[in-house]
Every structure is written in structure tokens, then in C-alpha cells.
Amino acid sequence: MHDAVVAAVHHTVVAGAAAALVALAVALALLWRKRRMAAARSPANGAAASGSSSSTKPLPVIPLADVERTTEGFHPSRVIGQGRHFAVYAAAPGIAAKRMHPHLVLGDPGGMRFPAAVRSLAVPPHxxxxxxxxxxxxxxxxxxxxxRAPAGAVSLDRILGWGDDAHHVPALSWRQRAAIAAGAARGLAHLHAHGVAHGRVRPCNVLVNASSGGAARWRHATTRLTDYGLTGFLDRRDDARADDDVYMFGAVLLELLTGRRWDGGRLADWALPHIRGGASIEVFDVVRAGAPADKEEVRLLARAARVALACVGNDGRSRPGMAEVSAILSDVEAAYRRRDGALVGKEEEHDDDGDESRLSGCLLCPGRSIHKADMLLRPPL
Known part of the structure; x- marks a missing residue:
């Protein structure tokens, strides 16, 4: 009789815990889906939103016990990623839990600033x-x-061929590189529009999600920025700034165009003189992406190269804003879309440099290149 009662109680407890786990997973999934649907309906969906973060809904505080249930007590089988500061666990559908390493918590990175610092990262969905x-x-x-990153998402450093499994990742075409650059620029412009500096703009924090397989894997890929805004309370620094993000974005854009690593600023030392001298084609990654198909494509890539020059080749006061950068790169992306299926005819060829003319006042004369390699060499999360 006693054993039967114990078994019944055990069954009831297990069933109750399972029901609570399912309920929490559903609640978190619905919250995430609601935010994404709101973003899809927003007129600012494809560009930086105007206004400030004052209209952003505050981040919810989830009871730790609920998070532990969705991750099965932070069970090792739920780990989907590891970093310098966090272990990442699969939680509810579409959601990941970044758990700070216990020894860092005891060392008090961020201390009492943790809740306020994380809440300051609330931005409208994008x-x-x-x-x-x-x-x-x-x-x-x-x-x-x-x-949580969708299944099949790959970080940009791996796509560029710098990961251990690089030989399994198809090379990017120029059209795909233009789309990735434009998407990352729009994401960064959105953060800046709501008062958030990323602080760690680098290829490993740019995720590319393929929408198809095979040779066309990246043809309609989407780009997302990850791990934004965590620099301050993790590194006990409060100086993450938007103009530093612009510099680091320019470095990533140079890496996309050249297929070469930043290498502590040496890439800029080599590439920027060519771009300033009007010989951008000398720096393009023709080995993996192929030579530009025609003069129109050369012009499009040169526009992107001049954007990289404006971002990297200036001090903070002279760099363009990400809204400007996003507008130009989105225009380059749109031009590639118009080229789909056929090359642009000769009647459409022209010498107009488009929106990057607004950056002309930012371009420095040779010899004033400024490198902040230390910002790009911070260890990733």
C-alpha cells in the first residue's frame, strides 16, 4: 500500500513538472513570436527605426527556476555553444539561454549592474x-x-573560410556578400537608432542563415547581428560607442570584399591606398568570388569599398553614421537584385556614384589612416 502511494505521488510530481515545463516553453515561444510579428508589421522593418529606446517595452525577468526547467537544470545535453563568458543552452523553441560561467559570477563581472545593463539592451525586434x-x-x-540562431545559421568567419570546417562551406558570390553587408549594416543602424552600441562588431558575431541548400545555399540568406551591448558590464568598461562600431563594421566590410583577415589593421594598410587611388578592383577577392562580371558590377563593388574607406580611414568625428552606411549598402544590394537573371544593359551604365557622395567629406587624404586594432582583437563572448 505504501509503495502504491509513493508511486502515485511520484507520478503526480513528474506530471506536474512536465506540465509546468511545457507551459513555460509555450509562454516564452509566444513572447518571442509576438515580438517577431510586431517587427514584421513595423514600417521600419527594413531600415533603422527613428526615435529612441523610450518606446521599447522593458525586458521581462524570468524566474530562474523556470529557466532551469526549460534547460533541464542546465544539463550538458542542452548546450549548443560555448564562449569566453557564457555557455549557451537550448531553452524554449526559438530561444537560447546564455548562462554566465559560475566562476565569473563569483568574480562579480558587472555586479549590481547586471539587471540594469541587460535591460538597457531592449530594442524593438528587427x-x-x-x-x-x-x-x-x-x-x-x-x-x-x-x-536562438535558426538551424543552418553559420557565422561569417566560417563562411569566409577561417573556421576548422571551412572546406564544407560554399564560397560567397559578390551578390551574396553585398546582401550580407547590407543586412549587417541595417541591424547595426537599428541598434544605434535605439541608443545601443554593439561593442563587438566582428565576423564571428555576424550570423548568416541559409534559406536553401545545394549550390544556391546562400542566395537568399539573411543576416543577423548577435552578442550586442555586452562589452560594458562584462569587461568593466563603459566606453562602447557608436563611432567605434562604425570603424569595426568598416573592418568587417573590408574582410568581406577582400576575403582577407583584418590582421591587426594590416589589411587596411594594404587595401585603403588602392581604394583611395581609384583602384578598388585590386583588392577584391577574385579568387573565391570571381572577377566582376562587367563595369556595372565593378562600380557597385567600388561603392562598397569607398564605404569601407569612410568607416575605417577616419577618426571618430569624421566617420559616417550607420544610417548613411546602411542606405548606401542597401542600394548596392537592391542593384544586385535588379541584376538577377540578366546583366545590366549598356543603356543603364552611368558614372553616378549614388549616395556615397554624402561621404566625400569624410574621406581622408593618404597618410591619415587610423587603426584601432585593439578593439577588434578583444576576445569574443
Missing amino acids: PNVAAVIGLSEGPGERVILVE
């Missing part, structure tokens, strides 16, 4: 940003809930 959607903390625990 298709080019993997958003922070909640936080949780308890004794010895600090957890950030973020949008």
Missing part, C-alpha cells in the same frame, strides 16, 4: 538583430535569454 528578450538571475547565476 530581422537583422538576434534580440535579447529576457533575463534571469539568482544566487550564483546570471542568465540572458536571446533569440
Whole structure:
């Protein structure tokens, strides 16, 4: 009789825990889906939103016990990523839990600033940003809930051929590189429009999600920025700035165009003189992406190269804003879309340099290149 009662109680407890886990997973999934649907309906969906973060809904604080249930007590089988500061766990559908390493929590990175610092990262949903959607903390625990990367998403450093499995990743065409650059620029412009500096703009924090397989894997890929805004309270620094993001974005854009690593600023030393001298074609990654098909494509890539020059070749006061950068690169992306299926005819060829003319006042004369390699060499999260 006693054994039967114990078994019944055990069954009831297990069933109750399972029901609570399912309910929490559904609640988190609905929250995430609601935010994404709101972004899809927003007129600012494809560009930086105007206004400030004052209209952004505050991030929810999720009880730690609920997060532990969705991750099965932070079970090793739920780990989907590891970094310098966090272990990343699969939580509810579409959501990942970034759990700060316990020894860092005990070392108090961020300390009492953790809740306020994470809440300051709340921005309206955007298709080019993997958003922070909640936080949780308890004794010895600090957890950030973020949008989970879709299946098949690959970081840009791997796509460019710098990962251990690079030989399994198809090379990017110029059209695909233009789309990735434009998407990342729109995401960064969105963060800046809402008062958030990324602080770690680098290829490993640019995720590319393929929409198809085979040779056309990246043809309609989407780009999302990840791990934004965490520099301050993790590194005990409060100086992450938008103009530094612009510089780092220019470095990533140069890497996309040349297929070469930043290498502490040596890439800029080599590439910028060619771009300033009107010989951008000398720096393009023709080995992996192929030579530009015609004069129109050369012109499009030269526009992107001049944007990189304006971002990297200037001091902070002279760099363009990400809204300007996003507008130009989105125009380049749109031009590639118009080219789909056929090359642009001769009647459409012209010498107009488009929106990058607004950057002409930012372009420096040779010899004033400024490198902030230390910003790009910070260890990733």
C-alpha cells in the first residue's frame, strides 16, 4: 500500500513538472513570436527605426527556476555553444539561454549592474538583430535569454573560410556578400537608432542563415547581428560607442570584399591606398568570388569599398553614421537584385556614384589612416 502511494505521488510530481515545463516553453515561444510579428508589421522593418529606446517595452525577468526547467537544470545535453563568458543552452523553441560561467559570477563581472545593463539592451525586434528578450538571475547565476540562431545559421568567419570546417562551406558570390553587408549594416543602424552600441562588431558575431541548400545555399540568406551591448558590464568598461562600431563594421566590410583577415589593421594598410587611388578592383577577392562580371558590377563593388574607406580611414568625428552606411549598402544590394537573371544593359551604365557622395567629406587624404586594432582583437563572448 505504501509503495502504491509513493508511486502515485511520484507520478503526480513528474506530471506536474512536465506540465509546468511545457507551459513555460509555450509562454516564452509566444513572447518571442509576438515580438517577431510586431517587427514584421513595423514600417521600419527594413531600415533603422527613428526615435529612441523610450518606446521599447522593458525586458521581462524570468524566474530562474523556470529557466532551469526549460534547460533541464542546465544539463550538458542542452548546450549548443560555448564562449569566453557564457555557455549557451537550448531553452524554449526559438530561444537560447546564455548562462554566465559560475566562476565569473563569483568574480562579480558587472555586479549590481547586471539587471540594469541587460535591460538597457531592449530594442524593438528587427530581422537583422538576434534580440535579447529576457533575463534571469539568482544566487550564483546570471542568465540572458536571446533569440536562438535558426538551424543552418553559420557565422561569417566560417563562411569566409577561417573556421576548422571551412572546406564544407560554399564560397560567397559578390551578390551574396553585398546582401550580407547590407543586412549587417541595417541591424547595426537599428541598434544605434535605439541608443545601443554593439561593442563587438566582428565576423564571428555576424550570423548568416541559409534559406536553401545545394549550390544556391546562400542566395537568399539573411543576416543577423548577435552578442550586442555586452562589452560594458562584462569587461568593466563603459566606453562602447557608436563611432567605434562604425570603424569595426568598416573592418568587417573590408574582410568581406577582400576575403582577407583584418590582421591587426594590416589589411587596411594594404587595401585603403588602392581604394583611395581609384583602384578598388585590386583588392577584391577574385579568387573565391570571381572577377566582376562587367563595369556595372565593378562600380557597385567600388561603392562598397569607398564605404569601407569612410568607416575605417577616419577618426571618430569624421566617420559616417550607420544610417548613411546602411542606405548606401542597401542600394548596392537592391542593384544586385535588379541584376538577377540578366546583366545590366549598356543603356543603364552611368558614372553616378549614388549616395556615397554624402561621404566625400569624410574621406581622408593618404597618410591619415587610423587603426584601432585593439578593439577588434578583444576576445569574443
